[in-house]
Amino acid sequence: MDELIKIVLIAVAVCVSITLAVVPIFADENTFISIYSSGCENCPTIYELIEYDNSNQEVSGEFIVIDNATVKTKFQNENWRAWYNHFYTNSTIIFVEPVTDDIWGWMGKTRNIMIVPFFQLDYSNEIINGTTTHIENRVVSNNCHDAKISATWNNGTSAWRHILNDTITYFSHNCDVAHTIVNSTITTHWEIKKPSMTPYKWVHDYGDKFVTMADWCYDKYPCPEYYWDLAWGNTVLNWYNDGLIDHNTFDILLTWLEEHDIIDEYPYHEDRD
Numbered sequence: 001m002d003e004l005i006k007i008v009l010i011a012v013a014v015c016v017s018i019t020l021a022v023v024p025i026f027a028d029e030n031t032f033i034s035i036y037s038s039g040c041e042n043c044p045t046i047y048e049l050i051e052y053d054n055s056n057q058e059v060s061g062e063f064i065v066i067d068n069a070t071v072k073t074k075f076q077n078e079n080w081r082a083w084y085n086h087f088y089t090n091s092t093i094i095f096v097e098p099v100t101d102d103i104w105g106w107m108g109k110t111r112n113i114m115i116v117p118f119f120q121l122d123y124s125n126e127i128i129n130g131t132t133t134h135i136e137n138r139v140v141s142n143n144c145h146d147a148k149i150s151a152t153w154n155n156g157t158s159a160w161r162h163i164l165n166d167t168i169t170y171f172s173h174n175c176d177v178a179h180t181i182v183n184s185t186i187t188t189h190w191e192i193k194k195p196s197m198t199p200y201k202w203v204h205d206y207g208d209k210f211v212t213m214a215d216w217c218y219d220k221y222p223c224p225e226y227y228w229d230l231a232w233g234n235t236v237l238n239w240y241n242d243g244l245i246d247h248n249t250f251d252i253l254l255t256w257l258e259e260h261d262i263i264d265e266y267p268y269h270e271d272r273d
Contacts, residue, residue, distance in 0.1 A: 030085055031092045031172050032110040035164070040117040042151040044160055046070050046097050052164070053096040059083055060095055074099045081109065092172045111145055111171045115160050118150045120186075131189050138163055138184045144175035233257070233267075240269055 035052055037043045047070045050063055057063070059080055061073040075098065077083055084093055100106045120136040136154065140147045147170075149163040166182045173179035233253075240250040250269065257263045 029090050030088050032081070032084070032095070033092060033168060033171055034095045034098050034107065034110045034112045035115070036097060036112065037115045038117070040115075040151055042117065042156075042158065042160075043115050044151070046072065049096045052094050052168070055093055055095050056084075061099055072097045072099050074101070092168065094168065107146075111147075113147045113149060113164065113167055113171070115151050115164065116148050118152045118154060118156075118159075119148070120154070131187050133185055133187050135184050136186055138167065138182055140167075140170070140175060140184075144171065147171070233263075237267055237269060 035049055037046065037049060046063075050070070053063075059075070059077045061075050063070055063072055065071075084091075095110065098106060098110075118136070119139075120134055121139070137150045137159065138147060147167050149160065149167055151158070151160045153159045163182055166180055170176075170180040170182075236245070236250065236253060239245045240247070254263070254266050258266070
């Protein structure tokens with residue numbers, strides 16, 4: 001009889017081991033999302049975001065008012081994830097401004113949305129068929145874990161609620177593009193004009209603007225290599241000096257910079273023509 005019991009216990013242990021090997025211990029089908037506001041001028045307050053919080057406040061902290069300001073108390077249950085996975089299935093649990101002793105550890109366990117001022121980034125430096133692209137309003141990490149969204153559109157009108165609602169849906173569907181309507185990639189069409197004049201003679205005959213090597217070096221000894229203030233301008237100057245762009249192209253750049261009050265003098269460059 002004892003031998004039979006041992007065999008049964010061994011069989012159960014093997015089954016449990018196989019189950020744990022196939023199903024991860026922390027596997028669940030719930031989505032956990034944290035929402036934060038950066039506190040910018042047009043960003044929502046925690047009071048405006050409370051409606052999004054569907055967490056159990058006895059587990060995840062309560063909203064209370066202190067000195068006429070709404071704040072969130074700390075998490076009451078360190079095993080919050082196991083608690084939610086026990087009572088919820090296929091659900092999206094949203095925490096607004098959660099407060100914990102280990103915020104970075106917390107953010108690693110949830111998907112995070114930060115509401116920030118309007119932003120534009122990742123401008124393409126390449127014009128393709130007269131267009132460039134850039135990102136604005138929302139940027140999402142490649143692993144669908146973190147997102148920053150704009151509080152306003154580029155005209156200053158409020159955008160956070162529309163983008164937040166969309167991002168919650170997007171996160172809840174594991175960043176499936178079929179579940180978002182926010183287009184963060186903006187295409188700009190540029191009118192490409194050819195210059196009406198060849199700027200070479202105009203640039204080089206404009207004596208009070210042009211800086212020669214002698215002008216640059218007269219009070220410097222030993223004379224250093226010439227660099228102008230614009231770091232990217234110096235890169236273009238190096239392109240010219242290395243023969244990667246022709247003289248006329250470089251002078252077109254100088255003309256545009258002077259016309260837009262970006263520079264008030266022209267850097268010395270060798271005349272290769």
